[in-house]
Amino acid sequence: MVKVNLHPSVYEWIDEMAKITKPDKIVWIDGSEEEKQRLIKEALESGELMELNQEKLPGCYLHRTHPSDVARVEDRTFICTPTKEEAGPTNNWMDPNEAYKMLYSLFDGSMKGRTMYVVPYLMGPVGSPYSKVGIELTDSIYVVLNLRIMARIGNVALKHLGNSPDFVKGLHSKATLDPEKRYICHFPQDNTIMSVNSGYGGNVILSKKCFALRIASYLGRKEGWLAEHMLIVGIEDPSGKVTYIAGAFPSACGKTNLAMLIPPEPLKKLGYKVWTVGDDIAWMRIGEDGRLWAINPEAGFFGVAPGTSYKTNPNAMETIKRNTIYTNVLLKEDGTVWWEGMDGEPPERGIDWLGRPWTKDSGEKGAHPNARFTAPASQCPSISKEWENPKGVPISAIIFGGRRAKVAPLVYEAFDWQHGVYVGATMASETTAAAMGKVGVVRRDPMAMLPFCGYNMADYFAHWLEMGKKIPNPPKIFHVNWFRQDENGKFIWPGFGENLRVLKWIIERCEGKVSAKETPIGYVPYVDDLYLDGLDIDKQTVEKLLEIDKELWLKESEDSREFLSQFGDRLPRELIGENEKLKQRLLK
Numbered sequence: 001m002v003k004v005n006l007h008p009s010v011y012e013w014i015d016e017m018a019k020i021t022k023p024d025k026i027v028w029i030d031g032s033e034e035e036k037q038r039l040i041k042e043a044l045e046s047g048e049l050m051e052l053n054q055e056k057l058p059g060c061y062l063h064r065t066h067p068s069d070v071a072r073v074e075d076r077t078f079i080c081t082p083t084k085e086e087a088g089p090t091n092n093w094m095d096p097n098e099a100y101k102m103l104y105s106l107f108d109g110s111m112k113g114r115t116m117y118v119v120p121y122l123m124g125p126v127g128s129p130y131s132k133v134g135i136e137l138t139d140s141i142y143v144v145l146n147l148r149i150m151a152r153i154g155n156v157a158l159k160h161l162g163n164s165p166d167f168v169k170g171l172h173s174k175a176t177l178d179p180e181k182r183y184i185c186h187f188p189q190d191n192t193i194m195s196v197n198s199g200y201g202g203n204v205i206l207s208k209k210c211f212a213l214r215i216a217s218y219l220g221r222k223e224g225w226l227a228e229h230m231l232i233v234g235i236e237d238p239s240g241k242v243t244y245i246a247g248a249f250p251s252a253c254g255k256t257n258l259a260m261l262i263p264p265e266p267l268k269k270l271g272y273k274v275w276t277v278g279d280d281i282a283w284m285r286i287g288e289d290g291r292l293w294a295i296n297p298e299a300g301f302f303g304v305a306p307g308t309s310y311k312t313n314p315n316a317m318e319t320i321k322r323n324t325i326y327t328n329v330l331l332k333e334d335g336t337v338w339w340e341g342m343d344g345e346p347p348e349r350g351i352d353w354l355g356r357p358w359t360k361d362s363g364e365k366g367a368h369p370n371a372r373f374t375a376p377a378s379q380c381p382s383i384s385k386e387w388e389n390p391k392g393v394p395i396s397a398i399i400f401g402g403r404r405a406k407v408a409p410l411v412y413e414a415f416d417w418q419h420g421v422y423v424g425a426t427m428a429s430e431t432t433a434a435a436m437g438k439v440g441v442v443r444r445d446p447m448a449m450l451p452f453c454g455y456n457m458a459d460y461f462a463h464w465l466e467m468g469k470k471i472p473n474p475p476k477i478f479h480v481n482w483f484r485q486d487e488n489g490k491f492i493w494p495g496f497g498e499n500l501r502v503l504k505w506i507i508e509r510c511e512g513k514v515s516a517k518e519t520p521i522g523y524v525p526y527v528d529d530l531y532l533d534g535l536d537i538d539k540q541t542v543e544k545l546l547e548i549d550k551e552l553w554l555k556e557s558e559d560s561r562e563f564l565s566q567f568g569d570r571l572p573r574e575l576i577g578e579n580e581k582l583k584q585r586l587l588k
């Protein structure tokens with residue numbers, strides 16, 4: 001079955017892991033359709049998957065995770081570098097030797113009575129010099145079937161690997177799902193990830209946050225590129241020119257939505273189109289032309305279901321009509337699915353994400369707030385024809401954003417790259433259901449990478465500054481906030497498709513077509529430069545959205561200063577300098 005001559009270390013590692021986990025059987029995954037059908041059949045028999053209405057949702061299945069296992073567990077996620085310094089103050093750290101020892105005892109016999117699947121997977125387009133290979137060993141068919149959507153798995157990955165020993169090792173076992181013994185550990189120096197006692201996507205689909213962000217960010221620094229928590233989207237203007245934008249927002253803050261945006265009617269009429277390249281992760285390198293080029297290492301979307309509707313994200317709704325795995329959504333009587341925020345009336349009754357009978361008047365949530373869909377990117381109506389281009393796409397603008405009820409204006413532009421790095425390094429957002437813990441608390445989340453940076457964040461900032469010096473023609477950097485609220489806690493900006501109006505301004509700034517108002521925090525649009533035709537919002541409100549409250553921003557700058565101070569001497573001095581300059585501009 002395996003047609004290539006793999007490096008002996010591949011087999012040695014798999015043997016070693018099998019000796020520890022003691023599965024009944026080892027099955028190599030080839031990625032074929034026949035294999036997929038066989039796995040689905042098995043998962044249906046074991047109850048790991050439930051079949052949905054195959055007429056209405058062909059190829060779609062439902063999975064429920066354990067109630068204690070519904071989101072990423074940041075407090076149980078570790079970076080295991082030889083020294084604590086290397087992991088930095090924002091990561092949980094464990095000594096690698098101790099971590100291995102502890103993990104091997106948890107993995108000891110954890111696959112007894114189960115099959116170990118060997119899943120080779122490719123991150124990045126086939127044939128791209130920037131693509132990388134991982135192998136995940138897992139005892140979960142759900143994981144195999146998710147990986148099958150999220151990455152390019154099986155023989156295609158082995159072919160890319162050839163006889164090189166250079167692959168990311170991933171070991172995952174559901175073990176007993178004991179939350180007290182749940183660990184997601186990364187060993188950047190060993191190219192290794194180990195995840196135990198979880199079955200939830202972000203903890204166990206090791207290709208995604210674990211490899212493509214935590215391990216890849218470490219590799220990126222070593223090799224001179226960037227692995228970022230960013231969507232990639234192409235905006236086609238009426239002349240047919242496509243401008244690519246990369247955007248970093250924390251989990252559940254609108255990446256998937258922005259990546260699949262549908263232009264509002266007036267902009268559609270003008271001829272604007274939007275093309276999806278990626279919705280979560282970007283690997284970016286300096287191209288021969290001196291610009292920054294990005295690939296989407298993934299092949300699918302692992303999106304937040306609640307809030308997804310034909311009103312907010314029609315492209316996502318079309319994407320998830322077939323060949324989709326739904327996790328922790330409500331099961332309707334007709335064998336289809338539902339979640340809070342879907343179009344139309346809620347169903348009268350169904351089976352909720354916990355598997356209990358549910359009625360619409362119960363006052364309980366039908367779907368978990370972090371319920372997810374896993375769907376192939378190729379099914380997205382707005383998928384870019386460049387999305388699998390081995391070279392990637394050239395990035396003209398980078399946007400940072402998050403959920404801020406106050407403080408951050410709708411959009412502003414950084415003065416230059418260094419200031420942009422400061423803006424990214426100090427960005428903040430209210431926490432969401434995507435991670436276990438309290439929701440709605442403001443926390444600093446640099447470049448939306450706080451939970452995903454595989455090394456000391458101070459070194460990560462230094463790497464960003466360094467990259468800026470190396471890119472002859474760097475993207476402009478912006479910050480956006482779709483989530484500003486009025487006195488009653490209502491979002492002021494309509495968001496979703498209407499966000500294209502902001503992207504239009506961003507592109508015009510990149511092209512040098514519009515001027516902007518210089519404020520202490522950066523360049524802000526003149527209201528008249530924002531295209532507001534057909535939008536039910538008055539200019540005064542937009543003015544308010546663009547307002548910079550000096551008092552709040554002074555507090556913000558002090559807060560940022562305090563956040564940055566945790567990095568001590570390791571923090572690049574440039575960032576303290578930017579903080580100082582911001583304060584001076586605010587006090588002027």
Ligand code: GDP
Pocket residue numbers: 249250251252253254255256257258279303304306307308312482483491494495496499
């Ligand atoms: P991701 O995890 O960063 O990809 O975030 P998603 O795009 O899946 O969005 C997460 C949640 O935020 C969903 O419930 C969306 O409906 C909501 N959302 C996304 N974009 C906007 C927006 O522009 N405005 C508002 N108010 N909500 C949004």
Ligand code: PGA
Pocket residue numbers: 071072201202203208209250251252280302303304434
């Ligand atoms: P996201 O990540 O929330 O950024 O989509 C998925 C996850 O790992 O939970």
Ligand code: MN
Pocket residue numbers: 252255256279280302303304
């Ligand atoms: Mn998403």
